[in-house]
Amino acid sequence: xxxxxxxxxxxxxxxxxxxxxxxxxxxxxxxxxxxxxxxxxxxxxxxxxxxxxxxxxxxxxxxxxxxxxxxxxxxxxxxxxxxxxxxxxxxxxxxxxxxxxxxxxxxxxxxxxxxxxxxxxxxxxxxxxxxxxxxxxxxxxxxxxxxxxxxxxxxxxxxxxxxxxxxxxxxxxxxxxxxxxxxxxxxxxxxxxxxxxxxxxxxxxxxxxxxxxxxxxxxxxxxxxxxxxxxxxxxxxxxxxxxxxxxxxxxxxxxxxxxxxxxxxxxxxxxxxxxxxxxxxxxxxxxxxxxxxxxxxxxxxxxxxxxxxxxxxxxxxxxxxxxxxxxxxxxxxxxxxxxxxxxxxxxxxxxxxxxxxxxxxxxxxxxxxxxxxxxxxxxxxxxxxxxxxxxxxxxxxxxxxxxxxxxxxxxxxxxxxxxxxxxxxxxxxxxxxxxxxxxxxxxxxxxxxxxxxxxxxx
Amino acid sequence: xxxxxxxxxxxxxxxxxxxxxxxxxxxxxxxxxxxxxxxxxxxxxxxxxxxxxxxxxxxxxxxxxxxxxxxxxxxxxxxxxxxxxxxxxxxxxxxxxxxxxxxxxxxxxxxxxxxxxxxxxxxxxxxxxxxxxxxxxxxxxxxxxxxxxxxxxxxxxxxxxxxxxxxxxxxxxxxxxxxxxxxxxxxxxxxxxxxxxxxxxxxxxxxxxxxxxxxxxxxxxxxxxxxxxxxxxxxxxxxxxxxxxxxxxxxxxxxxxxxxxxxxxxxxxxxxxxxxxxxxxxxxxxxxxxxxxxxxxxxxxxxxxxxxxxxxxxxxxxxxxxxxxxxxxxxxxxxxxxxxxxxxxxxxxxxxxxxxxxxxxxxxxxxxxxxxxxxxxxxxxxxxxxxxxxxxxxxxxxxxxxxxxxxxxxxxxxxxxxxxxxxxxxxxxxxxxxxxxxxxxxxxxxxxxxxxxxxxxx
Numbered sequence: 073x074x075x076x077x078x079x080x081x082x083x084x085x086x087x088x089x090x091x092x093x094x095x096x097x098x099x100x101x102x103x104x105x106x107x108x109x110x111x112x113x114x115x116x117x118x119x120x121x122x123x124x125x126x127x128x129x130x131x132x133x134x135x136x137x138x139x140x141x142x143x144x145x146x147x148x149x150x151x152x153x154x155x156x157x158x159x160x161x162x163x164x165x166x167x168x169x170x171x172x173x174x175x176x177x178x179x180x181x182x183x184x185x186x187x188x189x190x191x192x193x194x195x196x197x198x199x200x201x202x203x204x205x206x207x208x209x210x211x212x213x214x215x216x217x218x219x220x221x222x223x224x225x226x227x228x229x230x231x232x233x234x235x236x237x238x239x240x241x242x243x244x245x246x247x248x249x250x251x252x253x254x255x256x257x258x259x260x261x262x263x264x265x266x267x268x269x270x271x272x273x274x275x276x277x278x279x280x281x282x283x284x285x286x287x288x289x290x291x292x293x294x295x296x297x298x299x300x301x302x303x304x305x306x307x308x309x310x311x312x313x314x315x316x317x318x319x320x321x322x323x324x325x326x327x328x329x330x331x332x333x334x335x336x337x338x339x340x341x342x343x344x345x346x347x348x349x350x351x352x353x354x355x356x357x358x359x360x361x362x363x364x365x366x367x368x369x370x371x372x373x374x375x376x377x378x379x380x381x382x383x384x385x386x387x388x389x390x391x392x393x394x395x396x397x398x399x400x401x402x403x404x405x406x407x408x409x410x411x412x413x414x415x416x417x418x419x420x421x422x423x424x425x426x427x428x429x430x431x432x433x434x435x436x437x438x439x440x441x442x443x444x445x446x447x448x449x450x451x452x453x454x455x456x457x458x459x460x461x462x463x464x465x466x467x468x469x470x471x472x473x474x475x476x477x478x479x480x481x482x483x484x485x486x487x488x489x490x491x492x493x494x495x496x497x498x499x500x501x502x503x504x505x506x507x508x509x510x511x512x513x514x515x516x517x518x519x520x521x522x523x524x525x526x527x528x529x530x
Numbered sequence: 531x532x533x534x535x536x537x538x539x540x541x542x543x544x545x546x547x548x549x550x551x552x553x554x555x556x557x558x559x560x561x562x563x564x565x566x567x568x569x570x571x572x573x574x575x576x577x578x579x580x581x582x583x584x585x586x587x588x589x590x591x592x593x594x595x596x597x598x599x600x601x602x603x604x605x606x607x608x609x610x611x612x613x614x615x616x617x618x619x620x621x622x623x624x625x626x627x628x629x630x631x632x633x634x635x636x637x638x639x640x641x642x643x644x645x646x647x648x649x650x651x652x653x654x655x656x657x658x659x660x661x662x663x664x665x666x667x668x669x670x671x672x673x674x675x676x677x678x679x680x681x682x683x684x685x686x687x688x689x690x691x692x693x694x695x696x697x698x699x700x701x702x703x704x705x706x707x708x709x710x711x712x713x714x715x716x717x718x719x720x721x722x723x724x725x726x727x728x729x730x731x732x733x734x735x736x737x738x739x740x741x742x743x744x745x746x747x748x749x750x751x752x753x754x755x756x757x758x759x760x761x762x763x764x765x766x767x768x769x770x771x772x773x774x775x776x777x778x779x780x781x782x783x784x785x786x787x788x789x790x791x792x793x794x795x796x797x798x799x800x801x802x803x804x805x806x807x808x809x810x811x812x813x814x815x816x817x818x819x820x821x822x823x824x825x826x827x828x829x830x831x832x833x834x835x836x837x838x839x840x841x842x843x844x845x846x847x848x849x850x851x852x853x854x855x856x857x858x859x860x861x862x863x864x865x866x867x868x869x870x871x872x873x874x875x876x877x878x879x880x881x882x883x884x885x886x887x888x889x890x891x892x893x894x895x896x897x898x899x900x901x902x903x904x905x906x907x908x909x910x911x912x913x914x915x916x917x918x919x920x921x922x923x924x925x926x927x928x929x930x931x932x933x934x935x936x937x938x939x940x941x942x943x944x945x946x947x948x949x950x951x952x953x954x955x956x957x958x959x960x961x962x963x964x965x966x967x968x969x970x971x972x973x974x975x976x977x978x979x980x981x982x983x984x985x986x987x988x
Binding site for chain 2: 173174176197232233242246247248263265268269270286289312313314315355356362418504506507509510511516517518
């Protein structure tokens with residue numbers, strides 16, 4: 073139970089109508105896109121940074137653990153409340169404060185939705201590249217907390233590369249501003265970088281200064297169809313060697329194509345065992361054309377069965393649809409999909425994909441693989457059903473095997489989903505004891521009482 | 531004095547011939563490229579990471595402060611020994627361990643010289659872009675500790691953007707590995723980022739994994755001559771708006787041109803009050819040509835007095851020489867140059883340059899200004915002579931005024947030289963109390979006894 077004094081203090085800070093203790097609000101804030109669940113004691117909705125600081129001071133004094141919540145689209149339980157704790161719902165901090173076209177920078181509050189920010193930037197001929205699949209619902213604050221990626225990151229880099237500064241509030245209620253509006257500001261210990269991908273365990277982000285790139289004016293989309301995954305992997309490797317970096321390079325295996333085909337009615341001939349979707353872009357048409365030619369050349373060299381090219385907006389949409397249909401298509405195959413986003417060095421993609429086929433065979437489970445080839449981020453989907461107890465157990469063993477294989481191939485547990493609660497137990501596979509020790513020391517320096525999103529990551 | 535027990539322990543670790551207590555070695559390790567100076571008690575030269583860890587354990591037990599030393603090319607006293615402390619000279623950790631062309635990564639020890647690494651990468655058709663002016667003597671470890679920039683950073687980013695992982699040793703002697711060889715690895719608190727630009731205050735870097743870019747095969751160099759600094763600044767602003775990013779965009783004011791002219795005999799007509807040197811590059815010729823055309827168009831739009839174009843290697847060298855001659859040319863003007871590398875948002879360059887002209891007038895000192903326009907990093911050189919006491923005092927007041935103007939124009943104290951000892955006193959201008967508090971907490975978490983490069987930054 074929350075004490076009456078605490079309730080009064082919180083109501084004084086944010087107003088009666090922004091403190092929720094009823095079961096409905098608590099239930100809707102109990103989980104994220106993962107299957108973890110914990111009922112918070114309260115949901116508090118601050119209106120501004122000063123209120124966030126005041127709320128944290130009250131919680132700090134009363135040793136109440138907290139979690140910051142954006143859109144709740146995370147896959148690893150990052151926004152699931154700590155036991156006996158509060159959810160600080162950032163929903164009201166949702167304004168785009170400024171777009172500065174000279175500095176190519178956007179100042180935003182954390183609950184601005186990724187796609188909305190992209191759309192706003194576009195009005196100024198600017199471009200915010202990080203594009204996680206959840207971009208229409210995920211918040212920029214959440215993107216930063218998890219360091220989200222997306223198809224375009226192969227060329228443009230991940231969220232981390234776009235954060236020029238931020239404002240965060242510590243558990244003790246200090247408001248700290250980092251970075252600055254200058255283009256080159258790094259000469260001291262980098263608190264900005266520290267907050268990125270720390271999954272809400274060090275501070276609550278209340279403002280972001282995000283870099284914007286020039287808007288590419290021309291794009292071309294090329295779909296390469298291949299007779300084997302090995303050829304698709306070879307094309308990706310060859311592409312990297314040319315020095316031309318596509319703005320997207322997405323691969324899909326035969327199982328993925330089959331699912332998409334069943335779902336959308338778009339058929340591929342039987343000899344197509346893998347496809348790679350390339351996008352190239354540029355500020356000028358000439359620059360784009362040069363890259364497009366290179367992609368076609370590389371596909372031909374690896375004996376592509378077919379090369380489909382989209383020039384018009386409608387044709388491009390038709391090709392992107394194949395990629396976008398994957399998620400809904402997979403949902404029709406089986407009730408439960410265990411979705412992991414492991415990452416290996418690009419050159420190891422063919423090896424890991426091969427090992428995943430073996431793992432599927434060994435544990436008799438269906439595994440669908442697709443991903444961002446550019447940065448080695450592979451989405452491994454183990455299709456199963458929790459009701460079928462034995463199959464579900466085999467699926468969980470398969471997850472273990474996939475993580476082990478990933479680490480053996482010099483990879484990491486997560487490309488962009490984070491660790492949260494979901495991947496905690498595999499952390500020792502990835503990080504040395506020393507690395508863990510110093511990360512924990514850092515956490516302790518920021519939050520000695522372990523009240524800010526406790527129990528996550530470690 | 532160093533105790534006999536400590537001497538014996540150190541000699542056992544690195545061998546008798548790698549421990550130096552004689553005055554000659556201590557004197558040559560007393561300073562860097564700044565004017566700060568402090569005689570170390572000893573100079574120790576480890577051969578590998580394990581020895582670094584053992585040395586630190588001995589120093590930690592005996593509360594002996596230490597500083598890590600690379601090439602000693604820093605301008606802010608970062609490598610100047612702490613009082614009563616030891617210099618750990620990293621000179622022997624100088625091997626390029628691996629260049630992986632598939633992963634586009636180089637694994638190096640910290641004392642590999644920047645230019646040597648660039649040359650090695652080139653053999654594999656790869657490119658390490660960060661290019662501080664000191665690249666022929668500065669170490670990669672030092673570049674990372676200070677987060678060095680350079681002309682190419684406008685297009686390619688600074689050192690920070692190229693560090694994929696590192697190994698460091700804490701004051702207690704823990705060896706910590708961070709990052710990994712995967713292309714997208716960031717989902718946990720980022721110890722890599724923490725070490726970058728921390729100026730040797732958190733850990734000693736013993737290994738680096740650095741990203742490499744595809745080697746641009748074509749470049750073009752364009753020198754725009756302008757009748758006023760305002761026009762030069764306008765060209766820079768226009769260039770940014772086009773979305774085409776040159777691989778270098780260096781500006782020089784009239785005072786700089788005059789110095790270069792006297793030094794090298796290369797004359798500019800009197801109406802030339804500022805020049806901008808543009809380099810564009812690309813993997814293909816077509817891509818490079820498109821950018822080249824855009825630069826010329828933008829220069830013409832701003833009524834350039836002249837546009838000089840270099841196509842051949844020899845012509846390019848001739849143009850780059852103008853830029854490279856600045857430093858030696860300035861040395862001939864006056865015995866002492868106070869060299870500061872402030873940074874402002876690109877759009878504020880004309881304002882700050884104007885204010886610097888005012889400051890020079892007010893304090894009756896000669897100030898020469900040039901810099902990397904792309905990232906707003908302006909090198910402000912106050913030409914003076916320590917023997918002329920009154921002028922030198924005015925020069926120091928001018929430095930103060932430049933820093934104040936920089937902060938007022940939303941800038942920062944340093945682009946790439948770091949804070950070290952030289953800029954400590956201006957830190958409160960730039961960082962809020964809260965930011966300083968949390969940076970100090972971080973330092974305390976890593977080095978509670980304040981033994982690792984103490985007294986720097988704060």
